[in-house]
Amino acid sequence: MPEQSAQPSPARSSAPYDALLLLSFGGPEGPDDVVPFLENVTRGRGIPRERLKEVGRHYFLFGGVSPINEQNRELLQALRKDFAEHGLDLPVYWGNRNWAPYLTDTLREMTADGHRRVLVLATSAYASYSGCRQYRENLADALAALETLETGGLEPPRVDKLRHYFNHPGFVRPMVDATLAALAELPEAVRAGAHLAFTTHSIPTAAADTSGPPQDHGDGGAYVTQHLDVARLIADAVREETGVEHPWRLVYQSRSGAPHIPWLEPDICDHLEELHGAGAPAAVMVPIGFVSDHMEVKYDLDTEAAAKAEELGLPVARASTVGADPRFAAAVRDLVLERAAAERFAAGREAAAPARCALGALGPSHDLCPAGCCPARAPRPAAAGED
Numbered sequence: 262m263p264e265q266s267a268q269p270s271p272a273r274s275s276a277p278y279d280a281l282l283l284l285s286f287g288g289p290e291g292p293d294d295v296v297p298f299l300e301n302v303t304r305g306r307g308i309p310r311e312r313l314k315e316v317g318r319h320y321f322l323f324g325g326v327s328p329i330n331e332q333n334r335e336l337l338q339a340l341r342k343d344f345a346e347h348g349l350d351l352p353v354y355w356g357n358r359n360w361a362p363y364l365t366d367t368l369r370e371m372t373a374d375g376h377r378r379v380l381v382l383a384t385s386a387y388a389s390y391s392g393c394r395q396y397r398e399n400l401a402d403a404l405a406a407l408e409t410l411e412t413g414g415l416e417p418p419r420v421d422k423l424r425h426y427f428n429h430p431g432f433v434r435p436m437v438d439a440t441l442a443a444l445a446e447l448p449e450a451v452r453a454g455a456h457l458a459f460t461t462h463s464i465p466t467a468a469a470d471t472s473g474p475p476q477d478h479g480d481g482g483a484y485v486t487q488h489l490d491v492a493r494l495i496a497d498a499v500r501e502e503t504g505v506e507h508p509w510r511l512v513y514q515s516r517s518g519a520p521h522i523p524w525l526e527p528d529i530c531d532h533l534e535e536l537h538g539a540g541a542p543a544a545v546m547v548p549i550g551f552v553s554d555h556m557e558v559k560y561d562l563d564t565e566a567a568a569k570a571e572e573l574g575l576p577v578a579r580a581s582t583v584g585a586d587p588r589f590a591a592a593v594r595d596l597v598l599e600r601a602a603a604e605r606f607a608a609g610r611e612a613a614a615p616a617r618c619a620l621g622a623l624g625p626s627h628d629l630c631p632a633g634c635c636p637a638r639a640p641r642p643a644a645a646g647e648d
């Protein structure tokens with residue numbers, strides 16, 4: 262049998278989907294963008310003014326430019342390249358929640374281009390209100406806005422969201438390599454004793470406890486459980502590779518909100534202090550909570566936490582994020598084909614349910630967020646879920 266054919270085999274078809282939307286946070290691209298961007302992010306969410314000034318300062322330190330948009334452009338190219346090389350004929354668009362190109366504009370363009378079934382890849386790998394439902398709420402808002410906008414009389418497309426990919430090997434393996442590379446940056450004398458500090462965005466403990474489907478609620482919810490699973494997977498893989506058992510812990514960064522509201526702890530800076538106090542010779546910071554090296558990584562880790570480590574005299578290195586790694590692009594292709602096959606199976610157009618790739622103890626995440634998944638404090642319409 263010939264290996265190649267002009268048409269992708271049914272197993273490699275993305276039908277019924279006709280486009281992929283890369284949906285991200287967005288970030289400012291110059292000094293004049295910073296304040297309007299922060300207004301977009303915080304609209305109606307009561308972030309203290311002091312915190313906003315502080316966050317604005319972080320952006321101004323970098324000329325008002327967040328690295329996130331450039332990284333999404335790179336990911337877009339990586340996805341298009343991977344799809345083209347594997348005969349997957351699926352156009353890829355890009356839209357953001359908080360900055361241009363805005364989600365609503367991109368969805369309008371997709372509608373005008375005739376797309377009827379759109380699959381969404383969010384640049385957030387885990388469950389939580391901020392990392393999942395808020396993206397779904399913004400999708401619902403954008404779809405509602407399309408109804409009142411000039412779309413040439415076209416109905417907005419039907420939108421589905423890819424499942425959480427925190428435990429997909431194409432997300433985990435690049436982080437294993439990045440952790441090994443960061444360990445290699447440390448002076449040899451302290452390398453074997455280095456602690457691994459896996460970091461993610463702190464969120465209110467109330468939001469963590471209600472993250473994921475209702476059966477996962479409580480005790481940090483799916484958010485903490487999923488991060489712990491990824492951290493353990495990376496620590497295990499590093500031990501296998503180096504033969505060294507590096508002590509590790511999941512810690513948090515980038516907290517905001519009022520001081521009297523409990524958020525996930527410890528903060529990375531406090532953790533570095535504690536490590537130093539306990540005689541740890543070095544640490545590697547591994548930002549598993551983020552898909553790319555955006556501002557949270559460049560400022561909160563590379564600037565603030567690095568300064569703390571310097572002050573302590575603790576050697577640290579920081580592992581890079583997955584970004585536009587070709588293995589991640591391939592993982593997205595795998596997830597697209599899996600979801601497309603699942604939709605065809607559900608519609609009775611495919612004989613078997615697709616295989617679903619996942620590492621670790623938790624198994625593949627759900628396709629459709631069930632009712633009560635990562636609830637908002639004030640319920641709002643959200644797309645691509647059961648409620």
Ligand SMILES: CC1=C(CCC(=O)O)c2cc3nc(cc4[nH]c(cc5[nH]c(cc1n2)c(C)c5CCC(=O)O)c(CCC(=O)O)c4C)C(CCC(=O)O)=C3C
Pocket residue numbers: 286287288289299302303306308312313316327328329384385386389391392462463464465515516517518550551552555556557
């Ligand atoms: C879980 C999570 C992720 C990871 C998942 C994902 O990637 O989505 C994430 C990503 C990001 N967060 C980002 C920026 C900001 N997040 C803020 C505020 C907040 N984030 C929260 C959580 C998360 N955030 C929360 C609970 C808040 C407070 C309340 C609220 O506002 O909901 C604020 C307001 C000021 C502040 O409070 O710091 C800003 C400016 C950027 C862009 C960076 C760039 O420009 O390079 C990115 C990728």
Ligand SMILES: [Fe+2]
Pocket residue numbers: 462
């Ligand atoms: Fe954030």
